[in-house]
Amino acid sequence: MPAQTPDSARYGLGALRQTSWLNLGIVVAAVAGTAGAFAYAGGWIAPQRLSQGRIIDRFEQVNGQHPGFRRNHAKGLCFAGWFDGNGEGERLSKAAVFRAERTPVFGRFALAGGQPYQADMAATVRSMAVNFALADGEIWRTGMNNIPVFPVRDAAGFYDQLAASKPDPATGKPDPARMSAFLAAHTEAGRALALIKAQAPTAGFADASYNSLNAFRFVAASGASTPVRWSMVADEPPQAPQPASAGNADPNRLFDALETRVERGPVRWHLLVTVGQPGDPTADATVPWPANRERLDVGILTVKSVQDEAEGDCRDVNFDPLLLPDGIQPSDDPLLSVRSAAYSESFTRRAGEPKSPSAIQLSANAGGARP
Amino acid sequence: MTSTTLFPAVSRLLHWLMAVMILAMLFIGVGMVTSPDWYHWLLSVHRPLGAAILVLAALRLLNRQLNPPPPLPRDMPSPMKAMAHLSHVALYALMFAVPLAGWGALSAGGYPIVLYGAIHLPPILPQGAALYTALHMAHEILALLLFATFLAHLGAALAHALVFRDGVFESMASLKAAASRQAEPGAR
Known part of the structure; x- marks a missing residue:
């Protein structure tokens, strides 16, 4: 001292x-x-960490730079409508959306992939994203796809799949050697892709059904927690896609068909909740649940109008699958947090970029005024 | 040793509580945006913790008016006193600015602002992509500034304790229940 x-x-x-x-x-x-x-x-010392920034970087490497657009599901169309709960869902979840009442919704139909001007193809994965504005001020957002399972089960698989499926500039198709290497490293992806291929796509957006893919948990007023997956199941009977040669050279034919269909009248989907049983895998979105699981019809989604993307509508909304109301919780599926993180990064990047018009511009007499 | 006038007990309690919360918050903030596997869990903590910091910052500012801090040692050189004063103004300003920018960014981004379960905050700004971008950036830059100011504060506090040994560190770090009412440190 x-x-x-x-x-x-x-x-x-x-x-x-x-x-x-x-x-x-x-x-x-x-x-x-x-x-x-x-x-x-903050990852400054470990730059090899698979951050959400690197995942979105890879989207940009694979798809090229398209400022202002979503890094995935880049080509899309907004919709507005409502959801009529029938009260059945209250058995499993205390979320206000499942009461026997109407909840206003808006959402977005889109094609998977980071190319905002890609031509519509029946084989491209189609998605429906929905924003439910619950009566008590809560928000529920969900992004669903018309495939039965997710092709990969974690961040590493997702990151590797992006690189493997990048089209070779010489052939316009993914490099088979890289694809085989990916499938060898992620054996779950091969099984999932086989299930995805086995399900034939429908003709368009209006007759397609869309699945949550990831598992979630519904929490009832009693506190009981149930593993669930959900699907928006089309009210319209599924049609077979038109062959690519039948005079449908319109690059926006799927979106245009949806616009025409909505002009004719509202389009409806049933929200079916698949109730998991103990032992059903919740942490792996590549594995389907047994086909005999209970499917609870909890209400009807009505799409009343469509709007091309513009300032302040569904374009500027992040359909993060983990924006959940009280009564719905994430499962232990590791992909959920990764999706949430990547969506957020994509949203933050595009929000700050100059915007270009969407590929889809509706005709003047489109299915309804902006909400 | 120099006799020390302690900060009032309630001020010390608020200081150390917020020190732990803010430091945790800064680590959560930089961690969640680079760790997708932990993103959701960290973000679920980030929002209510940020709201709590904002409330405590307001309480603390009020407490500072009711229970003023003890004066700095009389012989402390004025440039050092000015630095100390400025860094505390910065700390207080950032304790408000960082959570408010975060709340504003979530509002402008059209995000639900969930604290816990069905408890959520209302938006404080209209929705807008450009506004979101500006506030999101401000939130990040201000948070990094807060961390830099915290480091300066930590370094200065330890310098008072181990180099200057003037009782300033002890005035905040003491575990004594009541503030002593003795002469200010360094007074003759």
Whole structure:
């Protein structure tokens, strides 16, 4: 312990000279150590970490730069309508949306992939995203696809699949060698892709059914928690897609057909909740549940109008699948948090970019005024 | 040793409680945007913790008016006093600005602002992509500034304790229940 310093000198250089190396070391180590831990937490020291930034970077590498557009499901069309709950869902979830009452909704139909001007093809994965504005002020958003299972089960699989499915500039198709390497490294993807291929696509958006793919948990007023998956099942009977040669060169033919269909009258879907049983896998979206699981019809979604994407409508909304109301919780599926993180990164990037018009511009007499 | 005037007990309690919360918050913030596997869990903590920090910051500012901090040592050079004053103004301003920018960004982004279960905050700004971008960026930059100011604060606090040994660190770090009413540190 150094001698008592006169007060006048304790802030001068003399004070430093009288301080032991240990004390100086503690000051420096505390500051540097905190800064270092912060840098580690923020990924500045471990740039190889598979962050959401790197996942979205890979979308941009595979699809090219399309500023202002979603990095995935880039080509889409907004819709507005409502959801009429029938009260059946209250058995499983206390969320207000499942009461026997009407909930206003808006949403978005889209084609998977990061190409905002890709030509519509029946084989391309179609999606429906929905925003439910619950009576108590809560919001529920869900993004669903017309495939039975997700092709991969975690972030690494997703990241590798993106690279493997990038079209080879020479052939316009994914490099078979890279695809085989991907399938060898992620055996779950091969099984999932076989299930996806086995389900023939329908003719369009209006007769397609859309699945949550990931499992969630419904929590009832009693506190009981049930594993579920859900689907928007088309009210219209599914039609076979038109062959590609039959005079349908219109690159927006699927969206145009939807517009025409909505002009004719509202389009409906039943929200069917698949009730999981103990032992059903909730942490792996590549594995379907047994076909005999109960499917509870909890209400009807009505799409009343469609709108081409513009400032302030569904274009500027993040359909993050983890924006859930009280009564719906994430399952232990690791993909959910990854999807949420990647959607957020995509949203933040595109929100700050200049916008170009959507490929889909509705005719003046389109199915309804903006909501 | 120099006799020390302590901060009032309620001020010390607020200080250390918020120190832990803010430091945790800064680590959660940088961690969640680079760790997709933990993103949802961290974000679920981030929102209510940020709201709590905003409320506590308001309480703390009020408490500061009711229970003023003890004066700095009289012999502390004025540039150092000015630095100390400025860093505390910055800390207080950022304790408000960072959560408010976050709340504003979520509002402008059209996000539900869920605290827990069905409990959610109302939007404080209209929806708009450009506004979202500006506030999201401000939230990140201000949070990094808060971390930098925190580091300066930590370094200065430890320098008071281990280099200057002037009682300033002890005035906040003491576990004594009541503030002593002795002469201010360094007074003659």
